[in-house]
Amino acid sequence: MSCIADLVKNTKRSSSIWVKDMDPSLDKFAWQKGYAAFSIGQSQVEQVKNYIRRQDRHHRRVSFQDQFREFLRRYRVDFDERYVWD
Template identity: 50%
Template structure:
């Protein structure tokens, strides 16, 4: 086959370091726009980005020419630098060291997008840690609780 083609959707989840509530409602729209720009520059356009005070969910179409680790590194590095310029209360901002990346089939993109869209509603009854554990278990990702949180 002479052509290399791919259609890979990823649901990416990562939190602020120690799940500190840095992501106020005021900073979120600009953060989401910034994250979308970084992803576009990586040829991995965002389908939907949403966040709550301590973590972000991103659904994006991953480029066939970059790895997930490269996307995450650039998204987190660039956005961390940007957030620190958004006010004195954000000068100590940091993302957690890790992340969760979960594959999404084309047929499930609308369902995952709807889930991401309704983050505030989900987190009225569930913590980030509870949600994240459920994702790991649902996707059969083995993990050691001692090393998941920072």
């Protein structure tokens, strides 16, 4: 059985190879070191799909970093910014 960390590792590895194969000028492409994973209930699937579809438009107004900070604060997740960003 695989864990989320293995799935992320394999996805990053295979997609990095694909990106570099598709465009040799991106030979320095690399994913960030960390990742975040969240679970949802089946009843939330459509809401989450719509949320993802709107991200491009949303991030024109609010940066990912600001949104992530707000998410952590809203759900009372203790964090130290020195360890959140690459």
